[in-house]
Amino acid sequence: MADQLTKRAENYSQWYNDLVVKADLAEQSAVRGCMVIKPYGYAIWEKMQHTLDSMFKETGVKNAYFPLFIPKSFFSREAEHVAGFAKECAVVTHHRLMNDPGGNGVVVDPEAKLEEELIVRPTSETIIWSTYKNWIKSWRDLPILCNQWCNVVRWEMRTRPFLRTAEFLWQEGHTAHLTAEEAQERALQMVNVYADFARNCLALPVIVGHKSPNERFAGALDTLTIEAMMQDGKALQSGTSHFLGQNFARAFDVKYADKDGGLQYVWATSWGVSTRLMGALIMAHSDDNGLVLPPKLAPIQVVMVPIYKTMEERERILARMASLRAELEADGHSVEIDDRDTLRPGFKFAEWELKGVPVRLAIGPRDLEAGTVEVHRRDTMEKQTVELSTIVGSIEALLDDIQQNIYRKALEFRASNVEKCDDWDEFKAKIGTGKFLLCHWDGTTETEQRIKDETKATIRCIPIDSFVCEEEGKDILTGKPSHRRVVFAIAY
Amino acid sequence: MADQLTKRAENYSQWYNDLVVKADLAEQSAVRGCMVIKPYGYAIWEKMQHTLDSMFKETGVKNAYFPLFIPKSFFSREAEHVAGFAKECAVVTHHRLMNDPGGNGVVVDPEAKLEEELIVRPTSETIIWSTYKNWIKSWRDLPILCNQWCNVVRWEMRTRPFLRTAEFLWQEGHTAHLTAEEAQERALQMVNVYADFARNCLALPVIVGHKSPNERFAGALDTLTIEAMMQDGKALQSGTSHFLGQNFARAFDVKYADKDGGLQYVWATSWGVSTRLMGALIMAHSDDNGLVLPPKLAPIQVVMVPIYKTMEERERILARMASLRAELEADGHSVEIDDRDTLRPGFKFAEWELKGVPVRLAIGPRDLEAGTVEVHRRDTMEKQTVELSTIVGSIEALLDDIQQNIYRKALEFRASNVEKCDDWDEFKAKIGTGKFLLCHWDGTTETEQRIKDETKATIRCIPIDSFVCEEEGKDILTGKPSHRRVVFAIAY
Numbered sequence: 001m002a003d004q005l006t007k008r009a010e011n012y013s014q015w016y017n018d019l020v021v022k023a024d025l026a027e028q029s030a031v032r033g034c035m036v037i038k039p040y041g042y043a044i045w046e047k048m049q050h051t052l053d054s055m056f057k058e059t060g061v062k063n064a065y066f067p068l069f070i071p072k073s074f075f076s077r078e079a080e081h082v083a084g085f086a087k088e089c090a091v092v093t094h095h096r097l098m099n100d101p102g103g104n105g106v107v108v109d110p111e112a113k114l115e116e117e118l119i120v121r122p123t124s125e126t127i128i129w130s131t132y133k134n135w136i137k138s139w140r141d142l143p144i145l146c147n148q149w150c151n152v153v154r155w156e157m158r159t160r161p162f163l164r165t166a167e168f169l170w171q172e173g174h175t176a177h178l179t180a181e182e183a184q185e186r187a188l189q190m191v192n193v194y195a196d197f198a199r200n201c202l203a204l205p206v207i208v209g210h211k212s213p214n215e216r217f218a219g220a221l222d223t224l225t226i227e228a229m230m231q232d233g234k235a236l237q238s239g240t241s242h243f244l245g246q247n248f249a250r251a252f253d254v255k256y257a258d259k260d261g262g263l264q265y266v267w268a269t270s271w272g273v274s275t276r277l278m279g280a281l282i283m284a285h286s287d288d289n290g291l292v293l294p295p296k297l298a299p300i301q302v303v304m305v306p307i308y309k310t311m312e313e314r315e316r317i318l319a320r321m322a323s324l325r326a327e328l329e330a331d332g333h334s335v336e337i338d339d340r341d342t343l344r345p346g347f348k349f350a351e352w353e354l355k356g357v358p359v360r361l362a363i364g365p366r367d368l369e370a371g372t373v374e375v376h377r378r379d380t381m382e383k384q385t386v387e388l389s390t391i392v393g394s395i396e397a398l399l400d401d402i403q404q405n406i407y408r409k410a411l412e413f414r415a416s417n418v419e420k421c422d423d424w425d426e427f428k429a430k431i432g433t434g435k436f437l438l439c440h441w442d443g444t445t446e447t448e449q450r451i452k453d454e455t456k457a458t459i460r461c462i463p464i465d466s467f468v469c470e471e472e473g474k475d476i477l478t479g480k481p482s483h484r485r486v487v488f489a490i491a492y
Numbered sequence: 493m494a495d496q497l498t499k500r501a502e503n504y505s506q507w508y509n510d511l512v513v514k515a516d517l518a519e520q521s522a523v524r525g526c527m528v529i530k531p532y533g534y535a536i537w538e539k540m541q542h543t544l545d546s547m548f549k550e551t552g553v554k555n556a557y558f559p560l561f562i563p564k565s566f567f568s569r570e571a572e573h574v575a576g577f578a579k580e581c582a583v584v585t586h587h588r589l590m591n592d593p594g595g596n597g598v599v600v601d602p603e604a605k606l607e608e609e610l611i612v613r614p615t616s617e618t619i620i621w622s623t624y625k626n627w628i629k630s631w632r633d634l635p636i637l638c639n640q641w642c643n644v645v646r647w648e649m650r651t652r653p654f655l656r657t658a659e660f661l662w663q664e665g666h667t668a669h670l671t672a673e674e675a676q677e678r679a680l681q682m683v684n685v686y687a688d689f690a691r692n693c694l695a696l697p698v699i700v701g702h703k704s705p706n707e708r709f710a711g712a713l714d715t716l717t718i719e720a721m722m723q724d725g726k727a728l729q730s731g732t733s734h735f736l737g738q739n740f741a742r743a744f745d746v747k748y749a750d751k752d753g754g755l756q757y758v759w760a761t762s763w764g765v766s767t768r769l770m771g772a773l774i775m776a777h778s779d780d781n782g783l784v785l786p787p788k789l790a791p792i793q794v795v796m797v798p799i800y801k802t803m804e805e806r807e808r809i810l811a812r813m814a815s816l817r818a819e820l821e822a823d824g825h826s827v828e829i830d831d832r833d834t835l836r837p838g839f840k841f842a843e844w845e846l847k848g849v850p851v852r853l854a855i856g857p858r859d860l861e862a863g864t865v866e867v868h869r870r871d872t873m874e875k876q877t878v879e880l881s882t883i884v885g886s887i888e889a890l891l892d893d894i895q896q897n898i899y900r901k902a903l904e905f906r907a908s909n910v911e912k913c914d915d916w917d918e919f920k921a922k923i924g925t926g927k928f929l930l931c932h933w934d935g936t937t938e939t940e941q942r943i944k945d946e947t948k949a950t951i952r953c954i955p956i957d958s959f960v961c962e963e964e965g966k967d968i969l970t971g972k973p974s975h976r977r978v979v980f981a982i983a984y
Contacts, residue, residue, distance in 0.1 A: 029623065
């Protein structure tokens with residue numbers, strides 16, 4: 001249980017790895033760098049998917065499905081994209097196995113070599129734009145607003161569950177537009193959808209901003225990002241939205257006939273969030289007792305634990321709990337009764353705390369007589385005895401309060417760890433201590449790189465909300481003039 | 493539009509291929525054998541997914557996610573499974589591309605060869621049972637009831653959209669049990685879930701039965717199937733559920749400690765349906781005018797087409813339609829108003845018929861004055877003028893009636909094409925004419941194979957519902973004794 005969980009203060013990284021496994025979220029598979037997402041972890045991801053999917057659809061986006069495989073030659077079409085994506089990837093070279101002539105299992109059939117190798121998609125811009133070429137003839141065919149929920153593969157050398165895995169699950173939206181302005185508005189709209197989702201569902205305060213040119217998606221003219229602060233003060237890039245200009249339209253020759261009959265290249269965006277959000281959720285809120293889940297994403301919102309000595313007490317309490325569950329479920333809450341008879345209540349309490357269930361209700365024989373119930377909230381670990389007759393009516397407000405409190409706590413944590421910094425020595429002293437530093441930057445990739453080389457800090461974003469950064473100043477390193485502060489941090 | 497659609501009587505196969513493309517369901521991609529599922533087609537698949545997913549969860553199943561890749565050696569573990577699945581598959585041999593030293597795009601980096609090749613999953617029994625080994629220690633850990641929604645790849649030589657593609661989408665359930673009986677019950681339960689879904693949602697009459705040993709899933713002790721009749725009288729296997737015995741538990745050494753402390757191998761099932769159901773849906777109900785969609789799966793249930801000459805008429809009619817849509821949507825129906833101003837109503841009618849929208853409402857200026865609306869139902873192509881004030885209240889019943897009617901029509905079609913047959917010459921004459929023949933079979937693989945070699949017909953199933961087949965008789969070919977009839981047909 002929780003006492004086997006490494007403490008955050010001892011080893012934050014180990015605490016995270018422990019928690020992912022002990023809370024039954026995911027585990028390493030037999031395949032290097034690929035994880036198994038266990039039912040409890042997957043249930044959280046499903047809730048994220050359902051909420052995001054509805055939000056996308058409200059903006060007119062429709063789901064579709066494009067192939068897993070991409071012909072190798074497609075990656076050579078867009079120069080920057082190939083540099084960024086066609087390197088560490090899974091390459092399919094053959095399409096058949098055969099019995100080992102030596103009698104030792106199966107081997108690759110050398111006769112079944114593909115004419116052109118196929119790449120397991122690391123992202124789908126190329127295959128999708130090769131498809132859009134068939135869909136787009138005239139201005140009437142635009143905009144196209146497609147999204148797909150799928151798996152992608154990037155051959156990472158060092159992997160961590162949810163944060164960086166060879167295979168991961170994500171959604172990728174790919175839109176096609178008449179004008180640059182319309183595409184830029186869509187890119188901004190979608191990063192704001194991500195920000196709303198992060199704040200309202202994940203209870204995660206995020207900073208929305210532009211990436212510096214150096215940190216842009218390979219092939220993008222602009223990358224918007226949501227950046228979150230984890231409890232160790234490091235930044236986690238949690239979602240990105242790209243304005244791709246006409247780069248992919250040019251690479252795949254996608255043009256539309258405008259109203260005057262002229263041919264124009266189409267403008268593009270793409271945007272995605274992944275199972276990395278699971279990592280953000282875990283690292284932002286959880287504690288030394290285990291997961292802390294915002295009620296909106298908790299697979300189980302309320303767990304009930306009966307306290308009894310005799311079987312007769314057990315029966316009576318479980319009967320009362322069953323009717324309570326029916327009422328709570330009728331109100332749309334997800335409820336579990338922990339009626340396992342071989343475990344002590346204290347063990348159960350610790351287990352549900354580890355799994356981050358927002359509300360625990362315990363009822364013993366004396367509660368039943370007195371008409372009371374013990375209510376425990378996971379976020380604050382506070383216990384309170386309340387009247388049983390009022391619990392159904394008050395649970396909604398309690399869950400709301402927990403959702404808000406988790407967000408507020410994360411916001412306060414971030415507020416106390418964001419600082420303006422105007423001195424290079426101070427920067428070097430503080431950047432490794434878990435701070436986001438708001439600093440002036442001269443706008444050059446060269447300076448950004450020097451800062452990264454010396455301190456490992458990167459520009460997380462040039463914020464467009466969360467902080468007022470427009471002001472005149474001097475670059476933290478070079479002293480050259482700057483018109484606004486940007487966010488520096490050490491990132492995952 | 494529909495007049496470009498090949499007629500079923502002319503060329504059923506071409507009609508199907510045409511319809512998939514013209515109704516905007518799917519198209520061939522740039523990757524051999526892989527299709528793009530377009531938004532309209534994907535919306536139907538999403539409805540199938542949501543319904544099935546709820547049905548699974550009601551039986552206690554939870555979703556999870558397992559890796560895309562399977563180490564090659566895993567396939568050698570279960571002898572029959574390797575023969576059935578580890579042959580035509582996508583093999584990943586390298587994990588990196590590099591710039592072509594000759595300056596010609598990118599090439600596979602020969603240094604980045606994997607130590608062991610990875611197979612893109614054709615089905616996941618092996619990787620899942622290698623995982624279950626870690627999850628199962630004691631009888632208390634059972635049953636495990638997991639499902640995953642994912643993509644799989646089987647390198648098919650001849651592909652057809654939805655029916656047989658290299659990559660396809662599916663769900664695969666994998667359960668682990670204490671006893672053979674419990675596993676067998678689960679396999680039966682899930683094939684019945686599929687049958688209920690096919691009948692109630694897809695409006696598809698299916699025959700539930702056992703596969704003959706020869707047609708079983710590779711590694712199964714028993715395969716249950718749902719078999720549907722298409723409009724050409726051919727059979728389409730639409731879903732299967734397997735009792736796997738202890739084969740995978742033995743292959744991956746998965747044992748549980750029973751209550752007496754002994755170690756027992758675990759019993760297994762697996763079951764799946766795929767995007768092939770899209771093919772079944774299309775081929776079972778659609779006609780020479782296009783798709784016919786059961787209302788429960790139609791992305792758009794009601795489409796409204798305004799009929800007008802002047803802009804003033806257009807405005808008035810669209811205003812009335814907007815309020816009608818709001819009422820229909822409030823009742824949970826999906827509605828679209830076709831307000832495109834550049835197309836004639838007749839063109840729109842044909843397009844929505846092609847796309848299979850169950851109900852079309854047309855309103856013209858005289859309708860508005862008279863308080864009427866023209867109601868067209870796609871299944872019968874019948875038109876009726878009804879009072880506008882009653883339409884909202886009657887639409888639910890109309891959609892129900894359409895759903896029932898589509899099922900009834902398919903059931904009647906099947907009834908008129910299923911025959912008992914007891915004579916070998918008659919069998920040979922009739923089997924190629926689009927019939928399911930209920931025949932006696934002596935139970936041997938040898939006879940089954942001879943019948944297949946001579947006529948291409950296979951035993952689709954040994955029915956356990958739909959037809960009473962228990963009776964004494966003589967094998968259709970060999971004349972040997974038989975205790976029940978089985979279903980023979982030509983299959984997709």
